[in-house]
Amino acid sequence: MSKPYVLGIDIGGTNTVFGIVDARGVVIASASIKTAKHNNINDYIDELYTEAMRLLEANDAVDKVHGIGIGAPNANYFTGVIEDGVNLPWPTPIPLAQLVSDKFGIPVAITNDANAAAIGEMTYGAARGLKDFIMITLGTGVGSGIVINGQLVYGHDGFAGELGHVIVKRNNGRLCGCGRTGCLEAYCSATGVARTAREFLEVRTEPSLLRNLPIEDITSKDVYDAAIAGDKLAKDIFEYTGTILGEAFADFTVFSSPEAIILFGGLAKSGDLLMKPLKNAMEKNMMPIFKGKVKILLSELKEADAAVLGASALGWEAKPMVTIVPPAVPVITPPVK
Secondary structure: OOOOEEEEEEEOOOEEEEEEEEOOOOEEEEEEEEHHHOOOHHHHHHHHHHHHHHHHHHOOOOOOEEEEEEEEOOEOOOOOOEOOOOOOOOOOOEOHHHHHHHHHOOOEEEEEHHHHHHHHHHHHOOOOOOOOEEEEEEOOOEEEEEEEOOEEOOOOOOOOOOHHHOEOOOOOOOEOOOOOEOEOHHHHOHHHHHHHHHHHHHHOOOOOHHHHOOHHHOOHHHHHHHHHOOOHHHHHHHHHHHHHHHHHHHHHHHHHOOOEEEEEOHHHHHOHHHHHHHHHHHHHHOOHHHOOOOEEEEOOOOOOHHHHHHHHHHHOOOOOOOOOOOOOOOOOOOOOO
8 A cells, every 4th residue: 555544633622633543443643732722723724734744754654644534523524614613713614624635735534523433433442343323422512423224324414413412401401502502512511511510509508629619610520520539519410410411312212223322532431420320311211112222332442542543534535625616607709790
């Protein structure tokens, strides 16, 4: 193979992770940059290019990259455009595939970041051998990738499977970054957990380790640390979060009957703090025909490898961007009379 590598890029709301991947699915090397460091998309791509080239040079991979695969929020597989990046700092739409291809001089393909994680999990992780599963990413937002009969579901326009924006609170729900209210993402993402913490601290009066922190600076990691230390209020936050997530999973099961729902992301590492209320609520609200049939699994791929590997798989299929120029309108000269 003349070009034995692809570059996989996972763009999250907080960090962008990228890696060099070979044809066997081995991540040769990886690095990251801060997604929100630049307010201008071109400045961000400049830094991405600089750091990616540094990685390629350090691993003797310059001019050996077949293609680039990118997973990004609301990235459209069909058009190469981020249509509505609600967790990204740049105005949308963004013709990301074209911009990155122009900068690197390498073919680019993109998809939703959670779809990329699903592809990576299906190829290398906990979903190997599964034909029907749902991938849920619990990060800055809540992402999802739906696989039915071995095929990733894109829908007619490339945007199918935005389960993070299913409404779970119909009345007086929180405002979500997408502009709607009551979305799952507003409650069960890392930022959602922090919002719950602030709400609980304002309406409840009992002592809590979280009261030692500036309320606006509290993160989901702070809540986890407090819960591990035995803090009752922090444990209740996880109980609240897991219950909402489990109720949503019971609803998700109805439309695709997955063999498993696979969790990926920092919040998924919370152990029984999250998993116990999640599983209880899921089974309690499950339609009887599905009870006991759907497994809850944790990703078997470390850190960002699921998304990087999934995105990289697109790199093998990436083709040069083609600019479509509309045909010229013929000039018709009227006959001379």
